[in-house]
Amino acid sequence: MPSTYSRTDLYAEVQQFYARQMQLLDGGAFEAYAETFTEDGEFRHTPGREPARTRAGISAELHEFHKRFDDDPVQRRHWFGMMNLEPQDDDTIRATVYALVVTTRPGGKPAIAPSCVVYDVLVWEDGELFNRSRRVEHDQLFGSAAAAS
Structure with a gap:
């Protein structure tokens, strides 16, 4: 975190980054989403x-993942909240965020699925925030063997 940042400034900066x-x-x-990660970034969402x-790998993963919606007209919105930021001595930021994915289909009502916790490591590069990793x-x-993997 730049030394001139207060906790409030950091919170606002990270909130804008996530938005x-x-x-x-x-x-x-x-x-463009993949570009918000470091070149060697890691992204585990499924x-x-x-x-x-890597950025190329993240982009490819997202294209593959979203093929499931090719014949399903759906709008998905990711909502991040209850953000907890923990600046580290190595100038990274550990962020824990609650995430809701709101899914809406034409004529339908919004559904929340899934509900998640996001664990990020954020880093500054040339004065800009990037994700180093996201889990x-x-x-x-919760409580299943799949959650432990």
Whole structure:
């Protein structure tokens, strides 16, 4: 964290980072979303699957994941809240965030699925925030063997 930042400034900066990042994801801009990660970034969002690594790998993973919606007109919105930020001595930030994915289909009512906890390591590079790693844990797997993987 830049030494001139207060906790309030940091919170606002990370909140803005997440707002931009989630809007890229929800808008299908997967390459731009992947660019919010460090070049060697790691992204694990689906239980039981290996994490995607590197920006190219993250983009490819998202394209593959979203093929399931090709014949399903759906709008998904990721909502991040209850953000806890823990600046580390190595200038990284450990962020724990509650995430809800709101899914809406034409003429339907919004449904929340899944509910998750997101564990991020954020880093500053040239004055800009990036994700070094993201691990998403799905609440519906609480207590199951899949949650431990």
